[in-house]
Amino acid sequence: MKRLLFILLLPLAFLSCSREVEEVPLYRQYAARQDLTVAQVKGFQLCDTVKIDVVILVADDSTAWQSLKTEFDIRTSEGVTSWMGEIDHPARRVKRDVRPAWRAMAVHADRTIAFYRVDNSLQYQALLDYQMDKLVNR
């Protein structure tokens, strides 16, 4: 009887634990930085069926922005710089078809870098479709 109770209650205990907020490692890595505002959007909806995790780094001042640019090897200074980054080291560039990877976009005017986690081609395609939709309907 006790064993049966244990078996029945174990999944419940697991479920209650798994509801804690899950932090993306990239977010955890930068959240402690005083010169950055760091946010993560878990499950950002691209379409009805596809969700994606997003990590956003915003430099508080130009010094912090320069530091971020150096860290992520961003050599341009205007417009938007985008690249595909290694999942554990987003600064390292990888080819477009590597999965999982970060789709990174640095907006110089806003001193912001957004990382979109791409785990499969469906997410990558949804990301492109989302961009296209937004640009067309703008």
Added chain:
Amino acid sequence: MEHKMTFDSIWEQEEQQGLQQRLRQDYPAWLRRRHQRRTALATVAVLVVAGFSIFNFQPSTSKDYDYVACNRSGIAESHWVKVASNILTIETL
């Protein structure tokens, strides 16, 4: 021999009666225990299902994200969702 047979049959009869008597006494108790066991199991099953439903309950809102975390307080979640969306709009294909 006849005496032995009589003794045997009496013994057997007594044994059967004793057994019947024991059954009469024990069967309701066994039924009661089984009923309690089943009730306890049903209660646990109901609790598990209820717990599962509560923990997985998600109100049907039109949220287009699961949740937002930020290292600074005082910034609305919607701001970050907007940033995530806007940057995709800025980016040139």
